Amino acid sequence: MSESRHRKGISRRGFLGSALAAGAAFSVVPRRVLGGQGHQPPSETLNKAVIGVGGMGQSHVQYPGEKLLAICDVDKGHLQSTLEKVGGDVDGYHDFREVIVRPDIDIVHVVTPPHWHAIISIAAAEAGKDVWSEKPMSHSIGEGQKVQEAVQKNGCIFRLNTWFRFRSTFYGFGTPVKPIKKLADSGMLGWPLKVTINESNGFSWKLTTDRHQGRINVPPEPVPDELDYDFWLGPAPYKPYFRHRTHRSFRGYWDDRS
Numbered sequence: 001m002s003e004s005r006h007r008k009g010i011s012r013r014g015f016l017g018s019a020l021a022a023g024a025a026f027s028v029v030p031r032r033v034l035g036g037q038g039h040q041p042p043s044e045t046l047n048k049a050v051i052g053v054g055g056m057g058q059s060h061v062q063y064p065g066e067k068l069l070a071i072c073d074v075d076k077g078h079l080q081s082t083l084e085k086v087g088g089d090v091d092g093y094h095d096f097r098e099v100i101v102r103p104d105i106d107i108v109h110v111v112t113p114p115h116w117h118a119i120i121s122i123a124a125a126e127a128g129k130d131v132w133s134e135k136p137m138s139h140s141i142g143e144g145q146k147v148q149e150a151v152q153k154n155g156c157i158f159r160l161n162t163w164f165r166f167r168s169t170f171y172g173f174g175t176p177v178k179p180i181k182k183l184a185d186s187g188m189l190g191w192p193l194k195v196t197i198n199e200s201n202g203f204s205w206k207l208t209t210d211r212h213q214g215r216i217n218v219p220p221e222p223v224p225d226e227l228d229y230d231f232w233l234g235p236a237p238y239k240p241y242f243r244h245r246t247h248r249s250f251r252g253y254w255d256d257r258s
Contacts, residue, residue, distance in 0.1 A: 046130075049099045051120055052111035053082040055248045056134060060109045061086060072099050075247075076226040094228065096120055100127040107132055107157075113250055115236045118143035121158070125150040130157040139235075218242045 049070040050060045061068060061082060068086060072093040073079040079092045093099050100108055100123055108124040110117055110133040118138035121131045131151070137160050138144035151158045184193055220240035223229040229241050239245055 046106045047104055048107045048109060048132075049102070049105045050109040050111060051096045051099060052109075052113075052116075052134075053078050054111075057109075057111040058082070060111050060132075063109075066107070069105055070099050070102065072096050074228040074231040094231075097123065100124045100129055106130060110134060113232070113236075115139050116234050118147050119235060121147050122150040125154045125156045125158070128154060128156070130159075132159045132161065134161050218244070 046066045047069050048066040049072065050057055050068065051072045053061060053071050053073045054075070057071075057073070057078075061071065068088075068090055070091045070093060071079065071082055071086070072095070073082070074094060076094075079094070083090060083092045099105065100120075107130040108120070110120045110124070110131060112120060112134075114134075114136050117133050117136065121133050121137070124131050125147075133147075138147055147158070150156075183189060219242070221242055223241045227246070229246070232246055233239075244250070
C-alpha cells in the first residue's frame, strides 16, 4: 500500500477562477459505457480514482468493473481507514489536483460535498478524465452549464449518479419509480402536486435532533487535527467549524445565514 500524501490545503478561493471556464452541449450515456456490472470486459477495465471517501464515498471505492488506483480526502482519518480497507497498491492523496493529472487514471469519481462537485468535475474534464459525479451535479445552474461545456470541449463522458432512482423503490415507498411518475403525470393526485414531508416518507433524517440539524447559533469548536476544514469549505461561505457542519450531517444542516 502506498503511503498517504498530505499536502497543504488549497486556498479557499484560489482554485475557482481557473476551474469554472470551458465550452458547449452535453450528452448522457448508458450505464454499460462506464463499466456497470455485467457489461465491462476485463480487457477494458477502467482505472479510477475516488475523490471523497466519507460515507457515500465508501460505495464508490469497490464498485465492480473498475480498478481503484487512488483515493483522495481532506480528512486524514477517512483517508487512512479507507487505504487500510482497500489494501493493494492504492495511493492516498490530500489534494484532488494531484489525482486528476495522473495519466494512468481513466475516470474520476467525485463524491465530495455538493459545493465541490462542479469544480472538481470541470477540473477532471479539463485533465481529460471521464467523470462520475454524485448528485447534485452543481451548486447552481451556472455551475452546471460550465460542467456541460467542459465535458463537451474535452470530449469526456460524464455520469450523474441518479440512475438508481429510475429502478429502485424510491426511498421506501415500496414501489418502482415509473408507476409513481405515471400516477403523478395523470393528474389523479391533483395539480400542482402537494407532498407532505414527515418521518414516514424518507425525510426523518432531516427532522432528528441527535445531530443538531436545524440549530442556529451553534458554538464554534476546535477543528480536529485530521481535518483540513479550510479545504473542506473550498468555495463555500466561511462558517466557524462545528462538527455537524461537516461530513454526514452537513446535508441536513439548516443554516442561519449569519
